[in-house]
Amino acid sequence: MNTLVDLLTDAHSRFGGRTALAMRQGYHTQRWSYRRLKETSGQATARLQGQAVRTGDRIMIWAQNSPQVVAVFFGCLRAGPLLYLWTCVAHASLQQRW
Secondary structure, eight states, X not given: OOXXXXXXXXXXXXXXXXXXXXXXETTEEEEEEHHHHHHHHHHHHHHHHHTTOOTTXXXXXXXXXXXXHHHHHHHHHHHOOXXXXXXXXXXXXXXXXX
């Protein structure tokens, strides 16, 4: 195992349907399996490549923490762009710069 993508691939093959991510949203908890995370990250990779995003490109995501953001993170690792992740809880003075 050399990369985070390798780690996800190994976890997918070893743990498949087990919970990889759990995120509390209000009164319920959203759970994603390793299978769903790997499949969704593959979809993110395909979409990035479909938009001609390549190794060395830079993309920025401004979003709340979520399983989808984790999937996009892994999708970026697979597709090659540099990812700048900006969470919605960033300090207000930094948000005003954008």
